[in-house]
Amino acid sequence: MHMENEFQRIKCTQRKLSNLHLKEEKIKPDANGAVVKTNANSEKADEEEKEDRAAQSLLNKLIRSNLVDNTNQVEVLQRDPSSPLYSVKSFEELRLKPQLLQGVYAMGFNRPSKIQENALPLMLAEPPQNLIAQSQSGTGKTAAFVLAMLSQVEPANRYPQCLCLSPTYELALQTGKVIEQMGKFYPELKLAYAVRGNKLERGQKISEHIVIGTPGTVLDWCSKLKFIDPKKIKVFVLDEADVMIATQGHQDQSIRIQRMLPRNCQMLLFSATFEDSVWKFAQKVVPDPNIIKLKREEETLDTIKQYYVLCNNRDEKFQALCNLYGAITIAQAMIFCHTRKTASWLAAELSKEGHQVALLSGEMMVEQRAAVIERFREGKEKVLVTTNVCARGIDVEQVSVVINFDLPVDKDGNPDNETYLHRIGRTGRFGKRGLAVNMVDSKHSMNILNRIQEHFNKKIERLDTDDLDEIEKIAN
Ligand SMILES: Nc1ncnc2c1ncn2[C@@H]1O[C@H](COP(=O)(O)OP(=O)(O)OP(=O)(O)O)[C@@H](O)[C@H]1O
Numbered sequence: 001m002h003m004e005n006e007f008q009r010i011k012c013t014q015r016k017l018s019n020l021h022l023k024e025e026k027i028k029p030d031a032n033g034a035v036v037k038t039n040a041n042s043e044k045a046d047e048e049e050k051e052d053r054a055a056q057s058l059l060n061k062l063i064r065s066n067l068v069d070n071t072n073q074v075e076v077l078q079r080d081p082s083s084p085l086y087s088v089k090s091f092e093e094l095r096l097k098p099q100l101l102q103g104v105y106a107m108g109f110n111r112p113s114k115i116q117e118n119a120l121p122l123m124l125a126e127p128p129q130n131l132i133a134q135s136q137s138g139t140g141k142t143a144a145f146v147l148a149m150l151s152q153v154e155p156a157n158r159y160p161q162c163l164c165l166s167p168t169y170e171l172a173l174q175t176g177k178v179i180e181q182m183g184k185f186y187p188e189l190k191l192a193y194a195v196r197g198n199k200l201e202r203g204q205k206i207s208e209h210i211v212i213g214t215p216g217t218v219l220d221w222c223s224k225l226k227f228i229d230p231k232k233i234k235v236f237v238l239d240e241a242d243v244m245i246a247t248q249g250h251q252d253q254s255i256r257i258q259r260m261l262p263r264n265c266q267m268l269l270f271s272a273t274f275e276d277s278v279w280k281f282a283q284k285v286v287p288d289p290n291i292i293k294l295k296r297e298e299e300t301l302d303t304i305k306q307y308y309v310l311c312n313n314r315d316e317k318f319q320a321l322c323n324l325y326g327a328i329t330i331a332q333a334m335i336f337c338h339t340r341k342t343a344s345w346l347a348a349e350l351s352k353e354g355h356q357v358a359l360l361s362g363e364m365m366v367e368q369r370a371a372v373i374e375r376f377r378e379g380k381e382k383v384l385v386t387t388n389v390c391a392r393g394i395d396v397e398q399v400s401v402v403i404n405f406d407l408p409v410d411k412d413g414n415p416d417n418e419t420y421l422h423r424i425g426r427t428g429r430f431g432k433r434g435l436a437v438n439m440v441d442s443k444h445s446m447n448i449l450n451r452i453q454e455h456f457n458k459k460i461e462r463l464d465t466d467d468l469d470e471i472e473k474i475a476n
Helices: 002-022 042-048 052-063 097-104 113-123 141-152 170-180 217-223 250-260 275-284 314-328 340-352 366-377 417-425 445-457 468-475
Strands: 028-029 035-037 074-076 131-135 162-165 191-194 210-213 235-238 266-271 289-294 304-312 333-337 357-360 383-387 401-404 434-440
Touching: 002 383, 042 210, 052 170, 052 304, 052 366, 074 097, 074 113, 097 141, 097 170, 113 141, 113 275, 113 289, 141 162, 141 170, 162 217, 162 250, 170 210, 191 217, 210 250, 217 304, 235 250, 250 275, 266 275, 304 314, 304 417, 314 340, 314 401, 314 434, 314 468, 333 340, 340 357, 340 383, 357 445, 366 434, 401 417, 417 434, 417 445, 434 445
Parallel strands: 131 266, 131 289, 162 210, 162 235, 191 210, 235 266, 304 434, 333 383, 333 401, 357 383, 401 434
Antiparallel strands: 028 035, 074 289
């Protein structure tokens, strides 16, 4: 397929861009090759680690090979509440083109996911319906809109008919990959990438049926360069709207593109979250929408044993951790630190003690991070040391022990209860027992711990890591 080569070519550029990403770090080598900070704020930057939602989203895509379990109900708000609500339990019921059904099965999908059950009939309805859909990452949104786009293409018409916006170059490539896989048995269907670096000759018109790209380049291709005739677009998809609006300028560019499309163009918007800002944006770009929401699986602290260990300083925390090591490595454990520096130090110290640990750090490229998580998921390492920010939003399901080497705090130094719940709450899932150990080394961190206890109205027991009987007790 023609798009295969295209993808390969873009993949090469992707590597170069990933390297660029590293250059943006606020550290540089001095004349002797040692790493020095470039400005006074860099210590702070290191501590806070800028949250990069796009990188986190990409990481989740790279490490995920399955649907995320979700037994919560799907909420559907129809534009026309009087029309019957269709939901499908099989892909056959959707009456897809045979080559698409073949593609779906070749991907190993046996039946639609929860969100797909309701979203697909709405998206494939005649006349096409607009849709705003929200569900957590990994619930099958991408596969759903890719199928909708592929279903609506008329291959005989050699011009773009579906337009899909992604927040970043890398995310666009990932979605492109799903289009390629699902369209594997539909060779006449062609895909073009509207991403920076993909240069076309002036005056050229694109003949591919689906265009996937980032807002800036797509806007240029539709307006300034006129590679695409926006008036011929039948399906417009805005993916990862929550990540999109976190990037400066993307929101305005997306709205400008949307304004160029014909009135009867089907508009589809997807997001993992629905904060107010996302919702406002969604309403601007999707007129008269149907709305589908799938709630996140509730995390609870009910089946988790929570402890704290009282120490005087970092070295004592390390010693306590070593005492606990045998008990925690019965299962898989994640250890959270506040800064990259502490995480690197801790991983190095644990290695010196002869323990095999993995380090996941924000300064690694996304591909490297994905490889580390993959090894951990395969059980090649039983302990993963990371920072709260770096691991935010990453779903590793089999972890049953969480150690907060540093307690989670927000930018202002207040307890970050949400992160605490998300980290710890995942350990006791599916009826499994979980274990959480919090390291406390100052009055301040004791105060944070007390506030966390108050917030969840749950007592966190003290643990003496010199007492072998007690350690034995928590491990079993
Ligand atoms: N019906 C299905 N049956 C089995 N696996 C599926 C099905 N739909 C999607 N998947 C797989 O589940 C994983 C998550 O799906 P997908 O990427 O579509 O989720 P998503 O909600 O778009 O996630 P994100 O928000 O991270 O983009 C992928 O590996 C995908 O191949």
